[in-house]
Amino acid sequence: MPSKAEVLLKVNNLYKLYGVNRQAARDLMKKGADKSEILKQTGVTVAVNNVSFEVERGKIFVLIGLSGSGKSTVIRCINMLQQPSSGSVIFENQDIGKLSRKELLEFRRTKASMVFQNFGLMSHRDVLGNVAYGLEIRGVKREEREYKAMEMIKMVGLEGWEHQNPSSLSGGMRQRVGIARALTNDPEMLLMDEPFSALDPLVRRDMQFELLSIQRKMNKTILFITHDIDEAFMLGDMIGIMRDGKLIQVGTAEEMTSNPADDYVRDFIVSADKSRVFCAKHVMITPSSLIRLSDGSGKALSIMKRNGVSSSYVIDDKMTFIGVLTLEDAMKARSENLSVESLVIRDVETVKEDDLIADIMPQAARTRFPLAVVDEEGRLKGIVSKAAVLSSIS
Ligand SMILES: Nc1ncnc2c1ncn2[C@@H]1O[C@H](COP(=O)(O)OP(=O)(O)OP(=O)(O)O)[C@@H](O)[C@H]1O
Ligand SMILES: [Mg+2]
The missing domain is CATH 3.40.50.300 (P-loop containing nucleotide triphosphate hydrolases)
Incomplete structure (x- = not known):
């Protein structure tokens, strides 16, 4: 008989409730209410509900x-x-709490x-x-x-x-x-x-x-x-x-x-x-280069060249996503002395971090550039390539 394996970590009856009215939430939990019911009635999120494992x-x-x-x-x-909120975490027989x-x-x-x-x-x-x-x-x-x-x-x-x-x-x-x-x-x-x-x-x-x-x-x-x-x-x-x-x-x-x-x-x-x-946040990556709206065309060009990209995402000083600047347009801006701002492509598809891949599929299919992932305030959080969307459905 092989000797019994040693348990390194033990999680016992772990609960984590987010919110103020936790006692009311516990009472509902005892009556068998589910997570969404409890959230609706008490505003409390039951993030972890009586989890035990070794x-x-x-x-x-x-x-x-x-x-x-x-x-x-x-x-x-x-x-x-x-x-x-309650429960214990035991590691090498030590109570971590x-x-x-x-x-x-x-x-x-x-x-x-x-x-x-x-x-x-x-x-x-x-x-x-x-x-x-x-x-x-x-x-x-x-x-x-x-x-x-x-x-x-x-x-x-x-x-x-x-x-x-x-x-x-x-x-x-x-x-x-x-x-x-x-x-x-x-x-x-x-x-x-x-x-x-x-x-x-x-x-x-x-x-x-x-x-x-x-x-x-x-x-x-x-x-x-x-x-x-x-x-x-x-x-x-x-x-x-x-x-x-x-x-x-x-x-x-x-x-x-x-x-x-x-x-x-x-x-x-x-x-x-x-x-x-999967949601957008799970497959998004950080864009390899960013251009600020206030950058001159020379700077924009050198950023793109340095990163070896043919287009780049444009943000303002608050990280708000503005659009995409192509290498072609950046060169045009320089030779014709135009501003970056005037040549940014603004109708670029955006998605939210928590959007399901299934729901952003149509956008990914028609977009020219990787999708821009933005938060509630419109700030750029990352980008999602067509390939990332496709590979998550295979
Ligand atoms: N700081 C917080 N305040 C309030 N609610 C929170 C907080 N952190 C997480 N939650 C909520 O707790 C629940 C569990 O979240 P958690 O992040 O543990 O899920 P997850 O399984 O890791 O999800 P994901 O796969 O998206 O990372 C969710 O309903 C979430 O909205
Ligand atoms: Mg998580």
């Missing part, structure tokens, strides 16, 4: 579910970036490191400086921290790039830096919130493979969040599926496929239609 040491646990189902909130409650501020910071650095979708790299430091940062703030001497950081840079396949600035790297490479940075502290566990969602499908597959090989080599425990059932099945030793704040089913890919708990799980597994699961 993660064994050395395993990858994947949380999957529709947008808004509570995945990020769970991961943020584990390292107390969000304070749980009871740690002091100082112990908590140490926990985040050395026990459970977080890797984000948007990389969170520091642009004023090179790759090495970013990867070594965690050791630096812990007071590790330069030579030692750079040695350790280089080991991790090699591990993620970025040797030779250590003195580059993150902004000169591709999305996939930046995420490798993010992973190397998390690994440098040698944490017991990696908390990864949709780390690969912004990458294009091929790079994404590479990164999944890379993560698996790193995990096998270093025997790390990983809690990984995704929208993508293929990614979940590829990476997860164990998979938990969330809906409306609840953890509906936990099991291996095999168990879930052969014995789905309900129709939601079944739909999730068989549904090839990712366009009903």
Whole structure:
């Protein structure tokens, strides 16, 4: 008989309610009201509803579910970036909710490191400086921290790039830096919130493979969040599926496929239609170049040339999205002494961060340029290419 695997992380009856009138929400919850009913009656969002699960040491646990189902909130409650409303998080038999501020910071650095979708790299430091940062703030001497950081840079396949600035790297490479940075502290566990969602499908597959090989080599425990059932099945030793704040089913890919708990799980597994699961924010990328409305045509031209693009997104000083300037028009502006403002193409399609891919498909099909993703105030948040939209429906 193999010895029973060690449980590294235990989440017990976790709840997270957002809003003021939480007692009323709890009363309704007891009566069996669902998330939307509770929100309607009390204004409280039940982000996490009685979630319990265990993660064994050395395993990858994947949380999957529709947008808004509570995945990020769970991961943020584990390292107390969000304070749980009730319930407990036990890590190596230690109650994380009871740690002091100082112990908590140490926990985040050395026990459970977080890797984000948007990389969170520091642009004023090179790759090495970013990867070594965690050791630096812990007071590790330069030579030692750079040695350790280089080991991790090699591990993620970025040797030779250590003195580059993150902004000169591709999305996939930046995420490798993010992973190397998390690994440098040698944490017991990696908390990864949709780390690969912004990458294009091929790079994404590479990164999944890379993560698996790193995990096998270093025997790390990983809690990984995704929208993508293929990614979940590829990476997860164990998979938990969330809906409306609840953890509906936990099991291996095999168990879930052969014995789905309900129709939601079944739909999730068989549904090839990712366009009903992904939103614009999950596939958007940062535009490689931006031009300000107040820029002169010479500057606009040099920005485009430097970035090797034939058109660029134009914003005003408040990041409000204005339109697109083509290279052709920028050249025209310079030779005819016209302003950028007069040549910006303004009828460019925009979408919101939370728009479903299925709903933006028609726009993506007819647009000349990648769709601009804007927030409520019209500020540019990212762009979505036609290819990104198409690849999420295959
Ligand atoms: N700071 C907050 N204040 C109020 N409500 C919040 C807050 N953060 C999240 N929520 C709500 O809690 C619920 C769960 O959100 P969460 O971000 O955990 O979902 P998710 O599964 O990670 O979604 P996504 O796939 O879009 O990242 C949602 O209904 C969301 O609107
Ligand atoms: Mg999330």
